[in-house]
Structures are given as C-alpha cells and as structure tokens.
Amino acid sequence: xxxxxxxxxxxxxxxxxxxxxxxxxxxxxxxxxxxxxxxxxxxxxxxxxxxxxxxxxxxxxxxxxxxxxxxxxxxxxxxxxxxxxxxxxxxxxxxxxxxxxxxxxxxxxxxxxxxxxxxxxxxxxxxxxxxxxxxxxxxxxxxxxxxxxxxxxxxxxxxxxxxxxxxxxxxxxxxxxxxxxxxxxxxxxxxxxxxxxxxx
Numbered sequence: 656x657x658x659x660x661x662x663x664x665x666x667x668x669x670x671x672x673x674x675x676x677x678x679x680x681x682x683x684x685x686x687x688x689x690x691x692x693x694x695x696x697x698x699x700x701x702x703x704x705x706x707x708x709x710x711x712x713x714x715x716x717x718x719x720x721x722x723x724x725x726x727x728x729x730x731x732x733x734x735x736x737x738x739x740x741x742x743x744x745x746x747x748x749x750x751x752x753x754x755x756x757x758x759x760x761x762x763x764x765x766x767x768x769x770x771x772x773x774x775x776x777x778x779x780x781x782x783x784x785x786x787x788x789x790x791x792x793x794x795x796x797x798x799x800x801x802x803x804x805x806x807x808x809x810x811x812x813x814x815x816x817x818x819x820x821x822x823x824x825x826x827x828x829x830x831x832x833x834x835x836x837x838x839x840x841x842x843x844x845x846x847x848x849x850x851x852x853x854x855x
Contacts, residue, residue, distance in 0.1 A: 712759070731835075780837060
C-alpha cells in the first residue's frame with residue numbers, strides 16, 4: 656500500500672500519482688532469456704530485444720539478492736544507511752510498487768544506486784575493521800614479545816597482561832562495529848584506525 660513501509664527494505668513507499676499515461680504492459684517472458692535461471696546454458700534468446708530482456712531480468716534479480724544479503728548483514732541499512740556526500744537523509748528510498756519486478760523471487764524493492772552504494776560502504780567498513788583488528792592483535796603480540804624478551808616473565812607481568820583480556824571486551828567491540836557497518840553509527844572497534852566515516 657502506498658505510504659506504508661516496504662516489507663523488504665522498510666523504507667516508506669511514496670504515494671503513487673497518476674501520470675495520465677496508459678501503463679505499458681510488462682512482459683512476462685523475461686525468465687526465458689535469463690542466464691541465471693537457465694543455469695548459464697546457451698541462451699534461447701533469438702532476438703536482440705529478448706537478449707536485453709534477459710539481461711535486465713538478471714541484473715534486477717542479482718540486485719534483489721544483494722539487497723537481501725545486505726539487510727541480513729545489517730537490518731538497519733534501509734533506515735540508517737549512509738549514502739553519498741552531504742546527504743542528510745539516511746537510508747534507502749523505496750521503489751514505487753509498479754517498479755518492483757513481480758517475476759523475481761527476491762525482487763529489488765529499493766533504489767538500486769543506494770543499494771550498490773551500501774554494498775561499497777560495507778566493503779570499506781569491513782576492510783577498516785579487519786585492519787583495525789589486525790593492528791590490535793599486533794599490539795598484543797608486541798607487548799607479549801616485550802614481556803618475554805628479558806627472560807622468564809614474572810607472575811605480576813603475566814597477570815597484568817592476561818587481566819587486560821576481559822577488560823578490553825574485544826569480541827563485544829568487534830560485534831558492535833559489525834552490526835553498524837554501512838550506517839552513520841559505524842566506528843572501528845579499536846583505536847588503531849581512524850574513526851572518520853568514509854563516504855562515496
């Protein structure tokens with residue numbers, strides 16, 4: 656229903672307005688010319704129009720799968736995704752119902768450019784998390800090396816080192832960062848990487 660949240664991406668659907676034009680009948684044969692549904696077998700398409708229809712079907716289907724995967728990774732993306740420079744409104748824009756492909760099992764329901772942008776943001780955030788976690792582990796390794804370099808470490812040295820582990824809450828900090836990827840709330844879990852949020 657117009658004006659209600661989209662079931663797949665939770666973004667609010669805009670009210671549809673009549674343009675006064677007769678709606679073009681959508682073709683229902685696109686799956687016949689898909690490389691995805693045919694298992695990448697030799698295309699049965701015989702005309703340029705059919706090839707293009709199959710390609711559009713495949714692109715939309717793959718974008719729908721990507722959207723689904725991104726929402727599974729972070730359910731807040733539809734409402735909190737950070738998209739582009741200087742944009743104040745967060746999240747994804749929902750497509751009008753007439754623009755959602757009904758011949759696809761998991762159709763794209765939000766703006767494709769924003770879904771693709773979020774995919775890139777998640778990649779950037781993933782890389783920042785990995786580098787940050789790597790540097791945190793390197794710091795621990797260097798500290799351990801420093802303790803043992805002078806010979807057998809004392810009980811107090813070992814106790815001090817081990818006692819840092821639960822206090823640091825590393826797993827919890829990584830989990831928090833993981834669930835915030837692609838949103839305005841994202842911060843790397845440790846202090847090794849810059850906390851500035853990259854934008855496209």
